[in-house]
Amino acid sequence: MLIAALFRYDIVVVELSPSQEYRSSILSGLKPEIIMEICTRAISFWTYQISQEAKYQEITQRGLEDKVELYEKQQQRMTREVNVELNVLQGDLEQEKRKTADLSEQLDQMSRQLSRLQTLYERQKRRPLFDGALQHAQPHLHTSLKNQYAASNSPPPAEGFLPGIANSKLIKHTHHDALRNPELASVVNGETKKMNTFQAINDAMSIALATDDTACVFGEDVAFGGVFRCTMGLAEMFGRDRVFNTPLSEQGIAGFGIGMAAMGSTAIAEIQFADYIFPAFDQLVNEAAKYRYRSGGEFDVGGLCIRTPSGAVGHGGHYHSQSPEAYFAHTPGLKVVVPRSPIQAKGLLLAAIRDRNPTIFMEPKILYRAAVEMVPVGDYELPLGKAEILTHGKDLTVVGWGAQLYTLENAIQLAQKKMPGLSVELIDLRSILPWDVETVCNSVNKTGRLLIAHEAPKTQGFAAEIASTVMERCFLRLEAPIQRLASYDTPFPLIFEKFHVPDMIRCAEGIERAMKF
Amino acid sequence: MYARITARALARAVPSKAVKATPALTTSAKAFSTSMLSMNTAPKKDRVKVNFPGALDSHFSQVLEIREKMEPIDTFRVMDTDGKLLDSSLEPDVTEDFAVKIYKDMLTLNAMDLILYEAQRQGRISFYMTNAGEEAYIGSAAALDPEDEIFGQYREAGTLLYRGFTLDQFMNQCYSNELDLGKGRQMPVHFGSKALHFQTISSPLATQLPQAAGAAYAIKRSGRKNCVMCYFGEGAASEGDFHAALNIASTTSAPVIFFCRNNGFAISTPANEQYKGDGIASRGVGYGMHTIRVDGNDVWAVYKATQEARKIAVELNRPVLIEAMTYRVGHHSTSDDSSAYRSKKEVEDWKRNDNPIVRMRKWLENKGWWDEAKETSHKSQQRTAVLKSFAAAEKRKKPAVSEMFNDVYDKLTPNLIEQKRELEELIKKYPEHYDTSNYAKEK
Numbered sequence: 025m026l027i028a029a030l031f032r033y034d035i036v037v038v039e040l041s042p043s044q045e046y047r048s049s050i051l052s053g054l055k056p057e058i059i060m061e062i063c064t065r066a067i068s069f070w071t072y073q074i075s076q077e078a079k080y081q082e083i084t085q086r087g088l089e090d091k092v093e094l095y096e097k098q099q100q101r102m103t104r105e106v107n108v109e110l111n112v113l114q115g116d117l118e119q120e121k122r123k124t125a126d127l128s129e130q131l132d133q134m135s136r137q138l139s140r141l142q143t144l145y146e147r148q149k150r151r152p153l154f155d156g157a158l159q160h161a162q163p164h165l166h167t168s169l170k171n172q173y174a175a176s177n178s179p180p181p182a183e184g185f186l187p188g189i190a191n192s193k194l195i196k197h198t199h200h201d202a203l204r205n206p207e208l209a210s211v212v213n214g215e216t217k218k219m220n221t222f223q224a225i226n227d228a229m230s231i232a233l234a235t236d237d238t239a240c241v242f243g244e245d246v247a248f249g250g251v252f253r254c255t256m257g258l259a260e261m262f263g264r265d266r267v268f269n270t271p272l273s274e275q276g277i278a279g280f281g282i283g284m285a286a287m288g289s290t291a292i293a294e295i296q297f298a299d300y301i302f303p304a305f306d307q308l309v310n311e312a313a314k315y316r317y318r319s320g321g322e323f324d325v326g327g328l329c330i331r332t333p334s335g336a337v338g339h340g341g342h343y344h345s346q347s348p349e350a351y352f353a354h355t356p357g358l359k360v361v362v363p364r365s366p367i368q369a370k371g372l373l374l375a376a377i378r379d380r381n382p383t384i385f386m387e388p389k390i391l392y393r394a395a396v397e398m399v400p401v402g403d404y405e406l407p408l409g410k411a412e413i414l415t416h417g418k419d420l421t422v423v424g425w426g427a428q429l430y431t432l433e434n435a436i437q438l439a440q441k442k443m444p445g446l447s448v449e450l451i452d453l454r455s456i457l458p459w460d461v462e463t464v465c466n467s468v469n470k471t472g473r474l475l476i477a478h479e480a481p482k483t484q485g486f487a488a489e490i491a492s493t494v495m496e497r498c499f500l501r502l503e504a505p506i507q508r509l510a511s512y513d514t515p516f517p518l519i520f521e522k523f524h525v526p527d528m529i530r531c532a533e534g535i536e537r538a539m540k541f
Numbered sequence: 542m543y544a545r546i547t548a549r550a551l552a553r554a555v556p557s558k559a560v561k562a563t564p565a566l567t568t569s570a571k572a573f574s575t576s577m578l579s580m581n582t583a584p585k586k587d588r589v590k591v592n593f594p595g596a597l598d599s600h601f602s603q604v605l606e607i608r609e610k611m612e613p614i615d616t617f618r619v620m621d622t623d624g625k626l627l628d629s630s631l632e633p634d635v636t637e638d639f640a641v642k643i644y645k646d647m648l649t650l651n652a653m654d655l656i657l658y659e660a661q662r663q664g665r666i667s668f669y670m671t672n673a674g675e676e677a678y679i680g681s682a683a684a685l686d687p688e689d690e691i692f693g694q695y696r697e698a699g700t701l702l703y704r705g706f707t708l709d710q711f712m713n714q715c716y717s718n719e720l721d722l723g724k725g726r727q728m729p730v731h732f733g734s735k736a737l738h739f740q741t742i743s744s745p746l747a748t749q750l751p752q753a754a755g756a757a758y759a760i761k762r763s764g765r766k767n768c769v770m771c772y773f774g775e776g777a778a779s780e781g782d783f784h785a786a787l788n789i790a791s792t793t794s795a796p797v798i799f800f801c802r803n804n805g806f807a808i809s810t811p812a813n814e815q816y817k818g819d820g821i822a823s824r825g826v827g828y829g830m831h832t833i834r835v836d837g838n839d840v841w842a843v844y845k846a847t848q849e850a851r852k853i854a855v856e857l858n859r860p861v862l863i864e865a866m867t868y869r870v871g872h873h874s875t876s877d878d879s880s881a882y883r884s885k886k887e888v889e890d891w892k893r894n895d896n897p898i899v900r901m902r903k904w905l906e907n908k909g910w911w912d913e914a915k916e917t918s919h920k921s922q923q924r925t926a927v928l929k930s931f932a933a934a935e936k937r938k939k940p941a942v943s944e945m946f947n948d949v950y951d952k953l954t955p956n957l958i959e960q961k962r963e964l965e966e967l968i969k970k971y972p973e974h975y976d977t978s979n980y981a982k983e984k
Contacts, residue, residue, distance in 0.1 A: 136880050179664050182876040245809045248882040269810045271779035272746060300745060303781060339667035341728035343744035483956060512945065512960045518667075519717040519725035520945040522975075523964055529974050530967065 183252060184337025186394040189430050194414055195397055196367055202398040207371070207412075211402035219399040222254045222392040224366035225331070228373040229255065229292060231403050233262045236290050238327070239377070241267045243277055243294030251296060252333055252392050278304035278330065282312050285325035285382070292377055298334035298386055299343040305351070312382040313357030326380030331373070333389035334362075335427055335479055336525055341518035347426075347480040352384050353457045353489065359383040359408055360456040362426040366397040371406030372454065379408055388426040411460035413467070417449035420538055421467040423476045423490060425453045428526070432477055435531030442532075443539060456486055464490065465497045472503035473538045477526050482510035504541035507534040614822045614834045616866055619841040622895050624903025633841045637910045643683050643703070643840060644901050644911065645919060647676040650699045651898060652923045653708065654871070656931055657715055657729070661875040665935065666715050668729045672696055674804065674870030677897035678772070679703050680843035681800055681865075684851060685770055690756055691739045692749040692771040695730055696802065700772070704737040708927055712934035719940045719981040724948070747777040750786030750799065754860070757790065757797035761858055768796040768854035770847075775864075776807025778821045787828040790860035798850045799825070799862045802837060804869035809882040825862030837865030838897040841904070868895070941981040942968070 042050075051059055189195065196202035199216045219227060233239050241258055247269045249256035259267040270277050274295055281291035295301045301308075308330070316324035336345045352360050359381050363369035369387065376383040414429070415436075424432045429452055440446045449467050453459055468474050474494055476487035487508040494506060509526035517524055526534075588600040619631045626632060633640070654671040661669040672678075675696065682700035685691075691700055698711065710722070714732050717725030722734060723741060733741025740749070740756075753771030760767050777783060778801060790797050801821045805812050818824075825832030831853050835846040843865055850861035868891045872879045879888070905911035946953060946961045953961070968975040 136885075139880065139885055140878075179661050179667075179875060244807070247814075248809045251808065251876070269814045271815050272776040272807050272810070273779040273781060275781050276779070302745075339728070341731070341744075342726070344728070482960075512964070513954075513956050514945055514949045515726070517726045517945045518728055519939050520942060523942055523945060523968075529971050533967070 181393065182337070183333075183392040183394075184339065184390045186390045186427065186430065188434060189391075189394045190396075192430055192433055194429060194433055195365060195395060197398065199398050202367060202400065205367075207406055208367075208400060208404060211400040211404045214400050214402040216398040217401050218396060219366050219370075220393050220396045221363075221366045221369050221387070222252055222256075224370040224397075224399045225254045225373055225387065226256055226258070227399065227401070228370040228377070229258060230261065232290065232292060232374060232377045233258065233266060235403065238288065239266070239290035239292060240284065241292045241294070242270050242280070243331075244270060244272055244296045246270075246294055250294065252389060254331070254387075254392075255294070274300055274302075274304040275307050278307035278312070281328045281330065282307060282315065282325050282382075285312075285327035286315065286323055288327065290327040290377060291329070293328070293330050295330060295332040297344055298332040298348050299346045301330075301332055301348060304330075308352065308358065308382070308384070309355045313355045315357075315382070317357060324380065325382050328382040329373075329377045329379075329385055330383070331385045331387060333392070334386040335388040335390055336516070336521060337390050338521060339518065340516070340521075342515050345516040345521070347386070347478065349384075349386055349456045349478075350480055350484060350486045350489075353459075353486055355457075357382070358457060360386065361408060361454065362386045362388065362456060363454065364388070364426055364429050364452050365391065365395050366399045368406060368452075368454065370399055371404050372408070374403065375405035375408050378405065383408070386426070390427050406454075409455045409458045409460060411454055411463040412452045413463065414450040414452055415448065417447035417471065419447045419471055420473040420475065420535065421449045421451065421464065421471045422535070423451045423453055423464055423474065424478065425456065426479075428477050428479055431526070431528050432531055434528045435535060438528060438532040439535040439539075442536065446535075446539065448535070453490075459486075459490070461493055461497070465494060468494050468498045469501050472501050474502075475507040475509065475531070475534050475538055477509035477531050477534070479511055479525055481513045482508060483513050485510045504538045507538045509534045611819065611823065611826070613819045614826075614832065614864075616834045616836050617842050617846055618836040618839050619845060620839050620900055620904055622838075622900060624900045624905075624907060626904070626907075631841070631845070633844065637908075639683070640905060640908070641910055643679055643844075644898075644905055645923075646679050646699060646702050647840075647898050647901060648919060649708075649923055649927070650676055650679070650702055652920070652927050653698070653702075653711060656924075656927050657712075658871075658875065660715075660931065661729075666729055668875055669715065670696055670730045670874045671871035672699055674891060674897070675802055675837065675867045677838050677840045677843050677867070677901070678800070678802060678865060680840040681770070681847040681863075684844050684847035686767055686851075688738055688765070689767050689851070690753075690760065690769045692753040692756065692769060693739065693742055694746065694749065694773045694777060694802075695742050695744065696774070697772045698730065698732065700770075701732055701734065701737060701739050704734075704739065706732065706734055706737060706739075708930035709933065710734070712930045713937065716934040716937065717939060718934055718937035720934075720937060721940070724944045725940045726944075747773060747780035747782035747786075749773065750777075750782050751789060753797050753799070754786050754790035754793065754795045757795035757854075757860070758793050761794075761796050766855055768798060768851055770798050770800060772800045772802060774807060775801055775803040775805075775812055775821050776810065776815055778824065779807075779815055784824075784828075787824065787830065787860070787862065791828045791830045794858050795860055796854040796858050797860045798847065798854055799860065800847070801862070801864045802867060803864055804837075804867045806869050806873070806879075806883070808873040808877060809879070811883075820864055820866075822862065822864040825864075828862075831859060831861045832864070833861065834864045834866065837867030838895050838900065840897060840901045867897075939980045941983050942977055943983055 202216050203212050229241055245251055246255040247259045277293050281293040284291040312325050334347050349360050352358050361372050361376050363372045373385055376385045422432055436448045476490050478485055478487055491506040509531050511525050585600050591599045650672055657669045658671050660666050679699040682703040713720040715729040731742040753769045757769040822832050822834040833846045836842045846863050850863055853859050853861050870892050946957045
């Protein structure tokens, strides 16, 4: 039976428990060698058994370990998958949130527009009443005054009018016209977009912020877009820690910008009007300008760019009209730039922001809305310290910058009517400091005559510097006294503005004087 | 006249009141130091006073004190928003005529603002700034002596009105015509009058503050019993000139009142982005000067605060800072549209819930000094008067063109003589281009 069982099963476990007497009776009488032999065999049998058992355990363990590893991998994969899914969902949520925010903003804007329209409507409704009452009190309204502001029966825009600029040949109205400029080679294959000057400036700052994580834009009222709308949307796009309002303190703004720049950051600071830059004069003239020089090149504030609206607008009076470029041009270490149009403003501003010297960027505020061009949407810079020849000519060199160029353009046309065939080389100086002596002197060496015009008062205006340099370098080529056309030497007078600034007539007279000497 | 009588009456009461004001200040300071004391090892009287020249009132302490805040300064108020007196002891000691004049001036200012604002919207004048919501500052003008010198910012036309600047004078300035005292050279609202002791306004902010300190010092030296009143906004208080002014006024003991119209906005920048700490008033204490915070929409609180400040300035020869809390209901100027940065509802709520004109009117009505009939008739008279002045000013010619060159210096300099001649020749040569028909004839 036992044998039969052996045949049927591989392993048979038989529980034997021999008594002590039986074990001694089996072994008793045997030779000690035999007993030893039996013991040895028994030991080797058990050794075999134990090693087999250990191997089996080992294999089991390995199998378990493999399984654990597999499970772990599976778990990881699942976690990853879940995470990815979660991320996607979160992204969706963010998008939805943003959409909601956009929509509510739109709603806000719409309701603001609505309320503005309502006010307008109410005002229109009230107007006849008001006029009636006025007529009742005083039947004759002075008509010539009406010509001044009331022609459109609306207030003058804050940044003023500049009639005729829309037809200026200096303005690039088309895509091809804009890109014909060799200085724009880097964006010649890119798109252009219709922008006015404040939009172009906004675009430049947007690019500066996007391409430089250290860049910040700050100043009085910049967070809501600035009083001239140059910083519109930047706070929303780049965050309030990068585009922010400062307290009302120009010296604070300039000093703060210097500090940021000293740490290697890019500071794009706005002084609300150039007329209000004087509290910052000490910071700019004594600090920013001398930062590198006084430290032997240890430190510099190259990352500082101060933007400020300047120039006449028709109704700015003493403190919203000045052009203080010459004050800063008297300061070694600063750069001073004045753009004439949207394309120029964008490229020059980007260059001014990235230039490794503190730069004052004066924006002729009358051009903010009046000048509209097809501006390249890409990232481009225009050279600082380099003038641009706008029209080539052989009889007379005319130098100007900013909004004055459009007056000069008209004056040249007027003079050409009187003097047919007159050939004028018109130069936009663009950088006041350092200024492009070479371009101007080369031109005067060719023409022999020079006229310079600017809005700032004549005495110690920047034309004085240009005139003396040209006199030094082109003395023998000059065929007529250098003409300086500038505002009269008085504070900027509100009601006399049209008599004060060097207008078309005065500039044309200057051209005639130079030609008929 | 009324102002003079009351000023004299109050001057008599100076010693007792001034003494009363000082303990009130020390009491609150004591209350605060008591709370700090519990942290200290020993009471102040047992500790050693420092002898550093820069902080003579300080004591040595073994406790490292890091202080961020002081007790906020309270806002003094006489009437509630309904014009009801909050405490019978605060009843203003004024005559009916005096009170009604203040109210009428508030109404006139309001009427003038409405018409000139509309005029600018229609392109008749180039610029304007309204006073809406802040008219109660007229109470400060009423507490001054007419010969106290005023240095304004640009939103204080009401003080000039109170002193007797006529509607015609306002309108002439806004129209830059030949009767404008400023000869048409500055933008509208840049008023000034030597006769009324009101220095001409300039647009740069806070520049008038150190000047006011200097003017006050000169007045003190002259022996005149007058002071300087200097107005500014909470935005201007961020300029360096503000800090320079308070410090120099304090160290020179100049009899000047710095009157801050804290209207919550500097163009678009709200007060909470303009400064930290307990408003502008806390700066005054920092510069060691008497300081008052007052409900700037409460005419009588402003009046009382200014009266007390004037006493300290004139009798003790000390500068005083008043912070008048208010709200700019109008846009910053006609170049601004405040709906771009604050909700219309917020503005409407202020207009409705805390209107200084309404508060004053209700107070007058409670006294039986004003009623609906008076209101209606006064308003219509005023409107006619404003419109009449307005139309007359509009009709007037601008100053003669040669006025451009005068007053740069006391006498014309050679360069100006030459430039004047150049312009005359140009105008003669191009009469169609330089139309001077709207300018007065040259004398």
